[in-house]
Amino acid sequence: MTASATSRPAPSLPRILGQIRPRPRWLELRLLALVAVVLIVGSASLGATVRGRPDEGADLFDPSVWLPLDVTALAIYLGALFAAHAAQVLAGRRTDQVLLPAVGMLGGISLLLMQRLPQDLVGSGFFGAEGLGQVQLVWLLLSVAVATTVGIVVRSDSWLRQYKYTWAAAGIALLLLTFVFGSDVGGQRLTLVIGPISGQPSELLKVILVIFLAGYLSENRALLVEQDTRLGPIRLPPIPYLVPMAAMWAIALGIVVVQRDLGAALLFFGVFLLLLYAATARISLVIGGLIAFFLGSAVLATLFEHIGTRIAIWLDPFADPLGAGYQVVQSLHAFARGGLLGMGLGNGLPLVGGRVTIPEVHTDFPLAALGEELGLIGVLGVLGVYLVIIERGLRIGAAAADDFRSLLATGLALVVGIQAFIIAAGNLKVLPLTGVTLPFISYGGSSLLVNGLVIGLLLALSDKGVEPPPPPRKRRLDRILRRGAP
């Protein structure tokens, strides 16, 4: 017997037996067609607003006024979405059909937004792309490509499951690398520059965290649920199993202290607590974790000035509306100007002295820009699309065959959901403002690529496997008929 035969085979995603044959995905095609119509109408509205502004007497029936703002960019983007659809049809896997249209809609809204913002918000272009709109288009295309490739190619999850501690070590190494070699941008040490490549490792770190937690919790779930350490009236899981929890808490607070990145810390700790709850169904752990986090944050807020200022701005941005509270105040004004139906695409964000009123609108405040241009109705629609993505992720998790895949899908959906919630709440002054990106809408290469990876993994996990053979209805009918005939 060889060594490979004696070792236990890792459970893997279902394989397609025999020949791969194309499988139509009608729901996806229908939804993508609707995405195309929505984006074309939006782009026409944007184009007409931008073109109609210089001469007030634009002609209603002049077709050139109603052309989309950037016809080629929109055509390339929609073409990429349909190409992704075609690739999945050809691959013939029974994967989820709602995720791609939902993400395609968010990406398209992002494209419209970036096309109408001042194009010089981003420094240098690449691949021949110049300006904010075109660079964002390139990243969106790469993100869709990553999602589709991962969704088609990944069939086994053993490379994630078996090397969870390796993944965790790689994640911590990445974090330490950023701590030491990261370059400071705007007082936050988030960006890692290696040669010509620069990126934000905390984006990748959130995926690694979910993989590790899913592996750890699925292995130790039974122990975490069953055994108790009694500490007075409080029932806790056995002490050794609390160590990773304490480590997570320390890492989250370390990110706050060293990187000054409150958003990533909130995101990591939120995902951790919710996954712990999903695995154990013990609300006491969540409450304990929240108390520990708030105590830690309160202590840090008194010790470090920048956290204290963030909270002071959150409590009263109008105390210093032209200084510290400027961004938040402008964001609130933008939402107020938008009202119920918005000013229309391309009509918001007045420039004051040649500059946009909200600094960092393309990374941190895209929701405020959407709030101004599409109004409350539009913002609720966009948030609704995020809810759809979360629902799909949780559904994929609930249908998964084992605990690892279940927790992995749940965690990946929660990462996208919590991140969207944190930044949306920051824009709306519900939470202190933190610098995380709005998934699929904010400008930024790392964010788009990693979120594409998340969607790709969700697609791979949603594979229902080989279809069970149809019941032999007809043959039985034949037999009954033949038996009845003589």
Add this chain to the structure above:
Amino acid sequence: MDGFLIGLWVVRLLFLALLYLFLFQIVRALVRDLRAATQSATAELGRLHVLASPAGDPPVGVAFSLDAITSLGRDVNNSIVIDDPFASTEHAVLTFRGRDWYVEDLGSTNGTYVNGNRVEGVAPLGYGDELQIGQVRLRLERARR
């Protein structure tokens, strides 16, 4: 108000309306999916997938659907008959309590193993865990929905 501005407003509102039409279509698909899942939910609580079986009975690749109490062993009166020379006649029993599976060894000669560890009395069993009875290895999986 001139015609162009009215036309512009119509297009803007059309964009919002279409966004909601898209959401409505998705939600309808999701509701249909959830309804189908609840209706097709059978009494099946979990599946036991045969990974290795040197004696050939049960055959490799077969998946048994489990009831709340499932007994395993060499005797023909067991829910799942494991015809393996190293399995006892009444070897182990799987029970589903609340939301978790448990395996209990019924004093078998060669023991019951979960992920390679011998079971003493009752042990919890998670989805994806591996159960070994005699030379037969089985994996617990969630019921298909």
